[in-house]
Amino acid sequence: xxxxxxxxxxxxxxxxxxxxxxxxxxxxxxxxxxxxxxxxxxxxxxxxxxxxxxxxxxxxxxxxxxxxxxxxxxxxxxxxxxxxxxxxxxxxxxxxxxxxxxxxxxxxxxxxxxxxxxxxxxxxxxxxxxxxxxxxxxxxxxxxxxxxxxxxxxxxxxxxxxxxxxxxxxxxxxxxxxxxxxxxxxxxxxxx
Amino acid sequence: xxxxxxxxxxxxxxxxxxxxxxxxxxxxxxxxxxxxxxxxxxxxxxxxxxxxxxxxxxxxxxxxxxxxxxxxxxxxxxxxxxxxxxxxxxxxxxxxxxxxxxxxxxxxxxxxxxxxxxxxxxxxxxxxxxxxxxxxxxxxxxxxxxxxxxxxxxxxxxxxxxxxxxxxxxxxxxxxxxxxxxxxxxxxxxxxxxxxxxxxxxxxxxxxxxxxxxxxxxxxxxxxxxxxxxxxxxxxxxxxxxxxxxxxxxxxxxxxxxxxxxxxxxxxxxxxxxxxxxxxxxxxxxxxxxxxxxxxxxxxxxxxxxxxxxxxxxxxxxxxxxxxxxxxxxxxxxxxxxxxxxxxxxxxxxxxxxxxxxxxxxxxxxxxxxxxxxx
Numbered sequence: 001x002x003x004x005x006x007x008x009x010x011x012x013x014x015x016x017x018x019x020x021x022x023x024x025x026x027x028x029x030x031x032x033x034x035x036x037x038x039x040x041x042x043x044x045x046x047x048x049x050x051x052x053x054x055x056x057x058x059x060x061x062x063x064x065x066x067x068x069x070x071x072x073x074x075x076x077x078x079x080x081x082x083x084x085x086x087x088x089x090x091x092x093x094x095x096x097x098x099x100x101x102x103x104x105x106x107x108x109x110x111x112x113x114x115x116x117x118x119x120x121x122x123x124x125x126x127x128x129x130x131x132x133x134x135x136x137x138x139x140x141x142x143x144x145x146x147x148x149x150x151x152x153x154x155x156x157x158x159x160x161x162x163x164x165x166x167x168x169x170x171x172x173x174x175x176x177x178x179x180x181x182x183x184x185x186x187x188x189x190x191x192x
Numbered sequence: 193x194x195x196x197x198x199x200x201x202x203x204x205x206x207x208x209x210x211x212x213x214x215x216x217x218x219x220x221x222x223x224x225x226x227x228x229x230x231x232x233x234x235x236x237x238x239x240x241x242x243x244x245x246x247x248x249x250x251x252x253x254x255x256x257x258x259x260x261x262x263x264x265x266x267x268x269x270x271x272x273x274x275x276x277x278x279x280x281x282x283x284x285x286x287x288x289x290x291x292x293x294x295x296x297x298x299x300x301x302x303x304x305x306x307x308x309x310x311x312x313x314x315x316x317x318x319x320x321x322x323x324x325x326x327x328x329x330x331x332x333x334x335x336x337x338x339x340x341x342x343x344x345x346x347x348x349x350x351x352x353x354x355x356x357x358x359x360x361x362x363x364x365x366x367x368x369x370x371x372x373x374x375x376x377x378x379x380x381x382x383x384x385x386x387x388x389x390x391x392x393x394x395x396x397x398x399x400x401x402x403x404x405x406x407x408x409x410x411x412x413x414x415x416x417x418x419x420x421x422x423x424x425x426x427x428x429x430x431x432x433x434x435x436x437x438x439x440x441x442x443x444x445x446x447x448x449x450x451x452x453x454x455x456x457x458x459x460x461x462x463x464x465x466x467x468x469x470x471x472x473x474x475x476x477x478x479x480x481x482x483x484x485x486x487x488x489x490x491x492x493x494x495x496x497x498x499x500x501x502x503x504x505x506x507x508x509x510x511x512x513x514x515x516x517x518x519x520x521x522x523x524x525x526x527x528x529x530x531x532x533x534x535x536x537x538x539x540x541x542x543x544x545x546x547x548x549x550x551x552x553x554x555x556x557x558x559x560x561x562x563x564x565x566x567x
Contacts (some may be wrong), residue, residue: 002366002421002449003382004367005364005365005368005532006365006529006530007309007313007368008313008367008368009361009364009368010313010364011313011314011317011320011359011367012316012317012320012324012360012361012364012367013315013325013357013360013364014359015316015317015318015320015321015360016324016356016357016360018317018321019325019328031403046353046357047357050357050361055361056363060442063263063310063313067313067314067317070317071321072319072481112288150219175429178350181350182350182353182354182357184204185350185351185354186354186358186361186541188356189355189358190358190361190362190528
């Protein structure tokens with residue numbers, strides 16, 4: 001028997017994620033908040049963890065990510081590669097982590113840590129590719145000067161990025177924990 | 193044609209951002225607005241709604257003010273104006289796309305590429321967007337009504353996410369059931385039905401704890417009262433301190449009972465369930481199904497995920513259906529398993545009765561359906 005529910009659930013949850021990217025994502029993008037990528041990554045994580053927990057068919061997360069990325073293209077500036085790469089990468093990471101650790105809370109925590117930990121790296125690489133190395137270096141220099149002006153100790157840019165990644169991964173682990181709790185609630189509401 | 197124009201307009205507005213002249217993004221947006229409005233004037237009318245205009249002006253004012261604060265008044269006006277123009281382009285292009293792209297268009301494109309199943313899934317996602325938006329709005333309204341304060345609203349955010357995701361999964365399950373009923377060969381591919389019934393099937397369903405077994409007991413009493421020969425098995429739940437701790441099994445012909453399953457943790461349960469099964473109960477189930485007389489009303493309470501994987505009671509049920517075909521088969525299945533059951537079932541007719549939505553009428557309805565078969 002081939003059960004269509006994993007595919008339809010992937011389609012619908014991918015559509016929900018895409019709709020969130022279209023609405024909340026666009027609003028956050030316009031707001032220029034510094035952590036907008038991480039907020040959207042956390043929302044995507046909740047969608048993916050719920051999908052993988054309820055309909056554990058391998059590949060469902062990848063399909064949901066493809067659909068969310070497909071819908072994201074319809075936003076103005078949607079062809080900008082950063083968010084598209086972010087969405088597809090997030091789906092891939094959650095898929096792989098759940099394949100390795102199984103459908104357990106630890107997978108959500110590890111997946112969340114990796115996804116949000118990758119966000120600053122991916123943002124840096126995207127800016128590097130789109131705006132060029134000079135822009136990245138200039139931004140890093142400006143950030144370090146601001147930190148020095150505020151009285152913080154100055155570290156090399158790579159160390160600063162490492163610190164940001166570590167903090168983001170910690171937040172991601174918490175987001176993963178929360179995503180698993182939300183998926184448990186969904187499970188109960190569906191009576192499964 | 194319209195879609196091509198809208199895509200070109202969007203592309204134009206996007207690339208104009210990268211041009212070196214300050215006026216280029218404005219010109220790109222203006223051209224995009226003109227091109228989109230030219231192909232579909234009704235879209236332009238929809239953009240002049242008060243709600244959209246107010247939201248766009250507010251967003252432009254906020255964005256422009258932020259830029260003016262950081263980079264000066266001129267830059268602020270430029271950013272605000274550009275934001276307004278971009279929002280208008282976005283609204284117009286989204287309007288044209290939503291009128292031009294539907295599931296059939298997407299399916300057609302993917303079919304040409306040889307990925308029919310992928311096309312169906314993408315088409316389903318597009319078609320479901322309006323339903324998701326409606327669900328999201330309703331969930332949001334309920335959230336605002338139930339939250340008496342802002343702190344309360346923040347506290348209830350996880351519940352908001354749960355309800356929205358549960359809605360989404362239910363819509364997906366409905367779509368899967370529709371695909372199964374339509375026998376869509378790409379999305380649902382039942383190579384061969386695992387449950388072939390040469391008689392009509394009545395599926396009694398509902399969520400766990402919704403009273404399926406209680407309703408079934410009333411149905412059996414009523415059918416026996418009407419002189420029907422009822423056979424098969426029923427699985428009453430066993431409760432302790434109000435919580436379900438297991439199931440027993442009862443042969444409907446002999447009245448013999450045996451323990452079937454007791455609850456344990458999901459990790460230590462059998463067949464991927466949270467239950468440990470008792471061999472005595474499984475033996476009684478096999479015996480009950482083997483002794484069903486031909487032409488009886490066969491009752492099986494209930495088929496679960498284990499049976500739908502071809503295990504549990506399924507081999508004995510298949511044997512009974514092949515050797516002693518019943519007049520009617522009544523199956524009890526949890527609501528979320530109905531799509532999977534329908535995908536696995538081959539029968540002369542199948543009716544689904546939900547004990548939750550039908551209430552007391554469910555009993556009367558099932559008895560009437562059995563009566564119809566007799567007639």
